[in-house]
Amino acid sequence: MEDEVARGAIITEKGEMLWPNPNPPMLDAAPKAKKETVEDTGPKDLRPETMQKAGIIAASLASIVGFGVLCPTNPAFHSMLTTFSLAVVAGY
Secondary structure (H helix, E strand, C coil): CCCHHHHHHHEEEEEEECCCCCCCCCCCCCCCCCCCCCCCCCCCHHHHHHHHHHHHHHHHHHHHHHHHHHHCCCCCHHHHHHHHHHHHHHCC
């Protein structure tokens, strides 16, 4: 009963209710600083973020199409590329 951790975990002892702990442990953390209030300026404009993501996706798809156009017509190459792509996805 002298150990703080054991005392906090024990609920009953010898038919006597010991919960809640009358001496809860005190935290050593410093009090949090108060946050400054920021005025609400309305909804955030998501257009720039959305356009950037759409541009990245479009560039990725265009590079995949370009790679498909420029790659050799050997079926073995396409088979190895497919296997490699699936291995990358499964490994990730």
